[in-house]
Amino acid sequence: MALGYIGKIAKVNLTEGKVDAEHPKEHFYRRYLGGTGIGAYYLLKEMAAGVDPLSEGNVLVFAASVITGTPGPAIPRYSVVAKSPLTGTIGKSEAGGFWGPALKRGGYDALVITGKAKEPSYLYIENGRLEIRLAKHLWGKSTGESQKMLRDELGKEIRVAQIGPGGENMVRYANICNELAHFNGRNGLGAVMGSKNLKAIVVKGSNKVECHDETRIKEITKFVARGMKDHPQAYGLYLSGTPAGLAGKNAGGNLPTENWTKNVFEDAEKIGGEALEEFFIKRKGCYSCPIRCKRVVKVDQGEFQVDPIYGGPEYETLASLGSNLGIGDIRTLAKANELCNKYTLDTISLGMTLSFAMECFDKGLLTTEDTDGLELKFGRGDLLLELIEKIAFKKDVGELLSEGSQRLAEKIGPEAMDLLLAVKGQEMPMHDPRVKNGVGLQFALSSCGADHWTAQQDPLFQEAGSLGLEGIKSLGILEPIGPLDLKGPKVRLIYYTHLMTLMYDVLGICVFGAVSRSILPLSMVLDLVKAATGWDTSLWELLKSAERTSNMLRMFNVREGFGRKDDTLPKRLFEPMATGPLAGKNAISEQDFNEAVSLYYQMAGWNEEGIPLPGKVAELDIDWVGEYM
Amino acid sequence: MAKVKVKLHFVLRRYGQAELEVLELPDKTTVQQLMDQYGFAPGEVGVVTVNGKLPGRDHELEDNSSVEFYPIFGGG
Numbered sequence: 001m002a003l004g005y006i007g008k009i010a011k012v013n014l015t016e017g018k019v020d021a022e023h024p025k026e027h028f029y030r031r032y033l034g035g036t037g038i039g040a041y042y043l044l045k046e047m048a049a050g051v052d053p054l055s056e057g058n059v060l061v062f063a064a065s066v067i068t069g070t071p072g073p074a075i076p077r078y079s080v081v082a083k084s085p086l087t088g089t090i091g092k093s094e095a096g097g098f099w100g101p102a103l104k105r106g107g108y109d110a111l112v113i114t115g116k117a118k119e120p121s122y123l124y125i126e127n128g129r130l131e132i133r134l135a136k137h138l139w140g141k142s143t144g145e146s147q148k149m150l151r152d153e154l155g156k157e158i159r160v161a162q163i164g165p166g167g168e169n170m171v172r173y174a175n176i177c178n179e180l181a182h183f184n185g186r187n188g189l190g191a192v193m194g195s196k197n198l199k200a201i202v203v204k205g206s207n208k209v210e211c212h213d214e215t216r217i218k219e220i221t222k223f224v225a226r227g228m229k230d231h232p233q234a235y236g237l238y239l240s241g242t243p244a245g246l247a248g249k250n251a252g253g254n255l256p257t258e259n260w261t262k263n264v265f266e267d268a269e270k271i272g273g274e275a276l277e278e279f280f281i282k283r284k285g286c287y288s289c290p291i292r293c294k295r296v297v298k299v300d301q302g303e304f305q306v307d308p309i310y311g312g313p314e315y316e317t318l319a320s321l322g323s324n325l326g327i328g329d330i331r332t333l334a335k336a337n338e339l340c341n342k343y344t345l346d347t348i349s350l351g352m353t354l355s356f357a358m359e360c361f362d363k364g365l366l367t368t369e370d371t372d373g374l375e376l377k378f379g380r381g382d383l384l385l386e387l388i389e390k391i392a393f394k395k396d397v398g399e400l401l402s403e404g405s406q407r408l409a410e411k412i413g414p415e416a417m418d419l420l421l422a423v424k425g426q427e428m429p430m431h432d433p434r435v436k437n438g439v440g441l442q443f444a445l446s447s448c449g450a451d452h453w454t455a456q457q458d459p460l461f462q463e464a465g466s467l468g469l470e471g472i473k474s475l476g477i478l479e480p481i482g483p484l485d486l487k488g489p490k491v492r493l494i495y496y497t498h499l500m501t502l503m504y505d506v507l508g509i510c511v512f513g514a515v516s517r518s519i520l521p522l523s524m525v526l527d528l529v530k531a532a533t534g535w536d537t538s539l540w541e542l543l544k545s546a547e548r549t550s551n552m553l554r555m556f557n558v559r560e561g562f563g564r565k566d567d568t569l570p571k572r573l574f575e576p577m578a579t580g581p582l583a584g585k586n587a588i589s590e591q592d593f594n595e596a597v598s599l600y601y602q603m604a605g606w607n608e609e610g611i612p613l614p615g616k617v618a619e620l621d622i623d624w625v626g627e628y629m
Numbered sequence: 630m631a632k633v634k635v636k637l638h639f640v641l642r643r644y645g646q647a648e649l650e651v652l653e654l655p656d657k658t659t660v661q662q663l664m665d666q667y668g669f670a671p672g673e674v675g676v677v678t679v680n681g682k683l684p685g686r687d688h689e690l691e692d693n694s695s696v697e698f699y700p701i702f703g704g705g
C-alpha cells in the first residue's frame with residue numbers, strides 16, 4: 001500500500017479534452033520524491049527541445065510530494081514546472097498556502113498538463129476524479145472575483161490555483177496564485193497557463209493522506225509550535241514577517257534603490273516593516289504550519305482602499321516596487337501589491353522591469369515616443385499603479401513592459417544591456433550579492449535565472465555557534481565562512497545548501513520553516529519522510545534525490561542550448577556600491593567569481609561548459625535522460 | 630564613561646528595556662562588548678550601525694554615539 005504518496009498522476013491533454021492517469025511504482029516516488037523532481041522528469045520525457053513556451057507544445061506540471069498533505073509542520077508547498085516564457089530555461093516555482101495539500105487529499109500526487117484548450121477552461125478535481133470544465137464566465141476576472149464565483153458555485157471547501165488577467169494575457173512574468181495570497185511567483189508560469197486557456201485548477205479533497213507513523217509527524221509539528229518562540233529566526237518571522245528585513249538592508253547599505261544605481265533609500269523608514277504595521281490586521285499562515293509568518297494588511301481610509309483578502313506585501317515586494325522604484329509611500333505599495341495579486345504579476349520581475357525602463361528613460365535610451373507619452377520617472381506612485389493596469393492588460397506601453405527587462409534591453413540595444421539586472425532573462429531578487437557573494441553564485445548558477453532560494457544565504461553562516469551554522473553541521477559544514485568570500489569553502493557551502501534547499505523544494509518544505517533560515521532541523525526533515533512513507537531512508541538518499549533533480553534541470557537547459565556563457569552576473573555587480581556606507585566598496589572580483597564558477601562545476605561533476613559528466617549522470621541513475629537529449 | 634544611545638530593531642527588542650535606551654558605558658567599550666552585555670544569541674544580529682556607519686565589532690564607542698542593532702535577514 002502506498003504511504004505518504006497517493007500513487008496516481010493525472011495526464012491531461014487539453015487539446016483533445018482527454019484525461020488519463022498513471023500509477024507510478026514506489027521506486028519512482030523514492031527516486032524523485034515530488035515537486036520539481038517529478039516536474040523535471042515529465043518535462044524531459046514529454047517535451048521536445050526548442051518548443052515555444054507559450055505554444056501548446058509546452059508541458060505544465062503541478063506536483064506535490066511524498067510528505068505533502070500530512071499533518072507535518074511547514075510543508076504546504078507544491079511546485080509548478082514548465083519551460084519558462086521569461087527565460088527559455090526550465091521554469092520552476094514553489095507556492096505555499098493550501099492548494100498542494102488539497103491536491104493530495106483530492107487523490108493526486110501531480111498533474112501533467114499538455115496541449116491547449118479550445119476555450120477558456122478550468123480543471124475540477126474531487127477525490128480522485130478530474131474533469132475539464134468551461135471557464136468562459138471566469139475569463140477576464142480578477143483572482144478575487146473568480147475565487148468568489150467558484151466558491152459560490154462549488155462550495156467553500158474548494159482550493160483554487162489560478163491566474164488573473166496578467167496570466168490570461170501572457171505577461172511573461174505572470175504568476176499563479178492560490179487562496180489569493182500565495183504564489184508560484186517566478187519564471188512566468190502563469191503565462192503558460194494563459195497560453196493553454198487554463199484559468200484555474202480547483203480541488204476539493206477530503207481524503208486523508210495515509211502515513212506510516214502519523215504520531216511521529218504530529219510530534220514534529222508540536223516541536224515547532226512549542227519551540228518557535230525561543231528560536232530567534234522563526235520567532236522573528238512570526239513577529240514581523242519578511243518586511244522587517246528592509247530596515248537592516250538599508251542600514252547595511254545594500255537596499256536595492258532606483259534600479260540599483262543607489263544602495264540606500266532615504267525613505268526606507270516609510271516603507272519598511274514598522275510602516276506596514278499601521279495597516280496590519282492579522283497574521284495568516286499555511287496548511288498545518290505553526291509559524292504563521294504572513295501579514296495581512298487593510299487600508300480603508302485615504303485615496304484608495306486595499307482589500308485584506310489579498311494578504312499583504314512581503315519584503316521582496318516592498319523593495320522591488322518601493323526603494324527600487326524610488327517610491328516611499330507604504331499605502332501605494334500596499335495597493336500595488338493588491339493589484340499584482342488580483343492580476344497575477346510577479347512583483348520582483350515587475351519592479352525590476354519598471355526600474356530598468358526608468359533608468360533607460362533617465363539616460364535617454366527610452367523617450368516619451370516609446371512610452372505613449374508617459375514620463376517613466378523614479379518616485380512616482382501614481383505611475384506605478386497606472387503601469388500595473390497597463391501591463392496586466394497589455395495596453396499601450398504595457399505591451400512593451402510585459403515582455404520583461406531582457407527583451408526590452410535587446411530591443412533598445414547594447415547600451416541598455418549594461419543597465420540590465422537579470423540572469424538568464426530573469427530579473428534579480430532584492431538581495432545584493434556584493435554584500436553576500438554566495439548569493440551571486442546562486443543567481444548565476446540557478447537553472448531558472450536569478451533566484452534567491454537556490455541555496456541559503458551567506459550571512460547565516462558567518463558566526464561560530466549561530467543557528468544557521470549549527471543547523472547544517474550534519475552536512476559537514478563546521479566552520480564559519482565570511483560573506484565576502486568566493487574560495488573553496490564558500491563554493492562548497494553554496495553547493496551543499498543548494499542540494500539542501502532543492503531537497504526542501506522537492507519535498508514541499510517551506511524555506512521559512514526549516515534550517516538554516518528557521519527552526520525545523522534536518523534530522524526531523526528525515527523523520528518526516530520516514531514517518532510518512534515508512535521507508536528506511538537517509539539524509540544521503542534525500543540529498544541525492546535533490547542532486548538528481550538539480551542535474552535534470554541542468555540537462556533540460558543544455559538541451560535548450562544554455563551553457564557556461566549564461567552562468568554569469570550583470571555588469572553592475574562587478575562595480576562598487578554607489579551610495580551609502582559602502583560607497584566605493586564591495587565590487588565582486590570577476591576573476592574570483594569565474595574561478596568560483598569553475599570550482600562549483602567540478603564539485604557538481606560537470607565539465608567546464610557546465611554540462612553533467614557521464615559519470616555523474618550514471619551515479620545519479622538518470623542515464624535515461626541521454627535518450628532525450 | 631561614554632553615554633551611548635542604543636536602538637534595538639524588531640525581534641531584538643526583547644533584549645532591552647525599551648526600544649531606545651541610553652546607556653552609560655565604560656570608556657573604550659567595543660561594539661562586541663556591548664553586544665555581549667545584551668547577550669544576543671550568536672548570529673542573531675545582522676547589522677550594527679554606529680552613527681549611521683558600519684564599523685567593525687572591535688570599534689570603540691565614543692561619548693554620544695548612537696548604536697542600532699538589526700536582526701539577521703537570511704532571505705525573504
Ligand code: SF4
Pocket residue numbers: 074075076096097284285286287289290291292293294510511512513
Ligand atoms: S513559515 Fe510562513 S510561509 Fe512557511 S509554511 Fe509557515 S506560514 Fe507558510
